[in-house]
Amino acid sequence: MSTKQSTTAFLRDLLEKYSWVSTSSHSPELVTLVTTNAIPTTFQAAQLKGCIYELDAPIIEILNEIDLLRNAAASLDANMIRLKDIRRDYRAALSPIRRLPSEILIEILRHTPKEQTPQTTKEHYHVFGFNVFKISEEPCQLGQVCSSWRNAVEFLCPEMWSTLEIAWRHKLSKEKDCLIPAPKKDMPALLNRALECSQNHPLDFFFKCRGFHVHPSKQDDEPEEMSQCFDLLLRHSKRWGSTELAIVPSFLSRLSLIRGRVERVEDVYLMCAPNDMPGTIDALEIAPNLKTLDLTGMNAHARIPFPTENLISFSDTALLADQPTVPRYLEIIASAPNLSDFSYRQYGVIPRSTDPYRPQIVHRSLWTLSASFGGLLRSLVLPALTEMTLASVKHHDDFIECPRDVLFQLQALVIRSQCSLTALSFIDATMDENLLPILQLSPRLVSLSFKDKLWSRDSVATMESLIIKMTEAIHVGDSLHHMLIPCLE
Structure with a gap:
């Protein structure tokens, strides 16, 4: 007898062994008690306990049979996975991808x-x-x-x-x-x-x-x-x-x-x-x-x-020195004709902006600037400037603001450079009356963001005014157009 036939015969005999279960039913005594909802007598209770005892043995026996079948199935499944892995390895050895020309x-x-x-x-x-x-x-x-x-x-x-x-x-x-x-x-x-x-x-x-x-x-x-x-x-x-x-x-x-x-x-x-x-x-x-x-x-x-001859992007974030360092960074800008991205952000107690460094540097390719020093802004003319970030740098748990006059210096830079900003970010910079003029000078502004760890009273008042201004609109044909930063997304 083949293995398949013996397995089939074993399973058939196993199912026939318990075929009597399908014809089993409740005893007449239980049906009567359930129908009348009466309390069993002592004799009836003894009969019910006897029926329970008679059912315990076949239930345990069937559970044992199920455990045997479950273990056998798990073992067969593991064997099947093993054989599939071996078959996959054989197929992999024949895979056309192994025969690809080297080029x-x-x-x-x-x-x-x-x-x-x-x-x-x-x-x-x-x-x-x-x-x-x-x-x-x-x-x-x-x-x-x-x-x-x-x-x-x-x-x-x-x-x-x-x-x-x-x-x-x-x-x-x-x-x-x-x-x-x-x-x-x-x-x-x-x-x-x-x-x-x-x-x-x-x-x-x-x-x-x-x-x-x-x-x-x-x-x-x-x-x-x-x-x-x-x-x-x-x-x-x-x-x-x-x-x-x-x-x-x-x-x-x-x-x-x-x-x-x-x-x-x-x-x-x-x-x-x-x-x-x-x-x-x-x-x-x-x-x-x-x-x-x-x-x-x-x-x-x-x-x-x-x-700096081929320099395109420069960024420096360091502890603020106890002596002016702006001239050093202005030299970098002046000597880098291809510079397009410049960031000069330092952490420490930033002083009030210094006087401009003469002569002012005109740089026609610089279009992204991140800084926190008014002295730097006052020393530059940037006609191509489109992305500007005013930011200080967090150092451990210190709270550091940009210089109080830095917005004024930014407004002056935009006017002096006659540039049109498309992206403007403020990080820990106190907002004041110079914010709205800066935005009015930037009609092509698409992105505007503010991040501040501790809003000052001046900043809150300025932001309230900004929100009111941003709601003002005029009718152009059948549509409304915002008067302030109309291109903002």
């Missing part, structure tokens, strides 16, 4: 990586790549398809390895209430493999020290593995393209090793938290292709020379 395979692989953007990631960073320390991510994962794919990934697609994330890994604690360190074994070796596979392709990477977000009083020495990884990146500085560094002060001085060895670098985002080193950071002094420089946490007295 076609390379093109497929080159278009495989998913590019992250600030909108697709939770991290507030600028350079995104695959995590070097996670072998489950591309390109390591793609190399597991077969040997031809592995060879193509490792030797023929250097660009897949050239966009990296090098950051100390963390995982949830057992209690699921916090993140704890989860270092990967052989971290320098993993990074070195990626650097070798990237060959001579330009490197775009994000590097973050373990202690970057740790308060200085609680910082330990950076792990040796991260120090070795940083050294590896420094050795490949001639290949740097877009670079983002979130480092501790002890790493900052090591950047001097790459001076004159960053010919390819175009974008640099340098964050140091916090930095008390006032010396010279000359890593970018010879960087002829530098287009973007974003500095955060640098010491206000630090000297950071860099070329």
Whole structure:
């Protein structure tokens, strides 16, 4: 007898064994009691208990049979999954994708990586790549398809390895209430493999020290593995393209090793938290292709020379110095003919705006400006300016406002430059009587935003007046047109 026949016979016999259940019913005594709702006599109660006792045994027996069948089904299901996995592996070995010509395979692989953007990631960073320390991510994962794919990934697609994330890994604690360190074994070796596979392709990477977000009083020495990884990146500085560094002060001085060895670098985002080193950071002094420089946490007295001939975007957020620094930043604007985006925001007790620095600088390509110093605004003429942000910077728990006269200086800048703003943002700036004239000078304004941690009485009164003005409209044909900022979305 075959296995299928024996299984069928077993199941048939099992069902026939309990076929009597379908014809079973209640005893006449129970039917009478239920119908009359009478209280059972002693004799009737004994009969009912006897019936219950007689039913207990077959119920337990059927439950045992069900458990047996359930366990058998679970075992069969596990066996089926195992066989499907084996069958999938056999089919995978025959997959046509394994036989693709190398030139076609390379093109497929080159278009495989998913590019992250600030909108697709939770991290507030600028350079995104695959995590070097996670072998489950591309390109390591793609190399597991077969040997031809592995060879193509490792030797023929250097660009897949050239966009990296090098950051100390963390995982949830057992209690699921916090993140704890989860270092990967052989971290320098993993990074070195990626650097070798990237060959001579330009490197775009994000590097973050373990202690970057740790308060200085609680910082330990950076792990040796991260120090070795940083050294590896420094050795490949001639290949740097877009670079983002979130480092501790002890790493900052090591950047001097790459001076004159960053010919390819175009974008640099340098964050140091916090930095008390006032010396010279000359890593970018010879960087002829530098287009973007974003500095955060640098010491206000630090000297950071860099070329401005090709500079397009510049940003600096640092502790306010105890001496004027505006001239230094005006020199950057004046010497950067292609500059289109400039941000100069410092935290500290910002003084009242200084007098303008003569002569005023006329810059015809700068269209995005973020600042909090009236002295800077008074020294500029920006005909192309369309996006403006007045903002201070929050430092720990300090509350810092922009200078009280900064709106007046902005109004003067708009008049002097004869520019037409399309986007205007205020962050911790006291609103006053200069707000409405600024808006009246900006009929093409599309975006307007206000953020303030502590609204002053003057700001509240000004905002109330603004809301009233924004409701005023005139009839043009059959439609209403707002008189103030009609293009606002």
